[in-house]
Amino acid sequence: MRTRIKICGFTSVDAAVYAAQQGVDAIGLVFYPPSPRHVEIAQASLIARAVPAFVSSVALFVDADVATVAKVIEQVRPGLLQFHGNESPVYCRQFNLPYIKAVRVKQGLDLVQYALQFHDAQGILLDAYVAGEAGGTGHGFDWNLIPANLPLPLILSGGLDANNVGAAIRRTHPWAVDVSSGVEASKGIKDAAKVAQFIHEVNNAYR
Numbered sequence: 001m002r003t004r005i006k007i008c009g010f011t012s013v014d015a016a017v018y019a020a021q022q023g024v025d026a027i028g029l030v031f032y033p034p035s036p037r038h039v040e041i042a043q044a045s046l047i048a049r050a051v052p053a054f055v056s057s058v059a060l061f062v063d064a065d066v067a068t069v070a071k072v073i074e075q076v077r078p079g080l081l082q083f084h085g086n087e088s089p090v091y092c093r094q095f096n097l098p099y100i101k102a103v104r105v106k107q108g109l110d111l112v113q114y115a116l117q118f119h120d121a122q123g124i125l126l127d128a129y130v131a132g133e134a135g136g137t138g139h140g141f142d143w144n145l146i147p148a149n150l151p152l153p154l155i156l157s158g159g160l161d162a163n164n165v166g167a168a169i170r171r172t173h174p175w176a177v178d179v180s181s182g183v184e185a186s187k188g189i190k191d192a193a194k195v196a197q198f199i200h201e202v203n204n205a206y207r
């Protein structure tokens, strides 16, 4: 099976188009003002429109107000929503768009029960828990905490890069991987060589 690839936190058209040309399946646009990767709606619209067919644009939110999400949907037209905060299932469903739910993994959290609440999601994204941070931290988590019987497609994230993504895939067999920090030159600025190498490592993980 081919592991799908999402790269998150694009702030420029050129970087997103380059990633698409290298073979990425989805580009993430962060609508979370505290993040160094936050994009304004106008810039996000330019990026989403520049990306070629069959590459999905994913809008990422962290406990955003409903009006903000609605405005992004109307103006950016993302194919998928990513909820990376403490959003409830009812909140996530109200937008009538496919969504994925992120959860920051820590000991003691029942990931199967958590995922069951979001049974209509297109996948569950597992990220590292870092106190006081919402995500995009570059930190990984203990893959032993991932249950074998997750009821949703697994999207593995948290501290991935070209050096560890092959091992991560062989260990956890995710549907997809998601990376932000590990392919950057600096926060919010993607590094072309790291993007290309990351995609290469994912595509060769099982070879």
Ligand SMILES: O=C(O)c1ccccc1N[C@@H]1O[C@H](COP(=O)(O)O)[C@@H](O)[C@H]1O
Binding pocket: 008, 009, 028, 030, 032, 035, 036, 037, 038, 060, 062, 084, 125, 127, 134, 135, 136, 137, 138, 139, 157, 158, 159, 160, 178, 179, 180, 181, 182
């Ligand atoms: O990318 C961000 O700035 C961000 C901000 C707030 C919540 C999530 C964010 N990104 C997501 O975080 C994970 C892990 O990223 P990293 O590779 O460890 O930097 C990933 O799923 C991003 O989509």
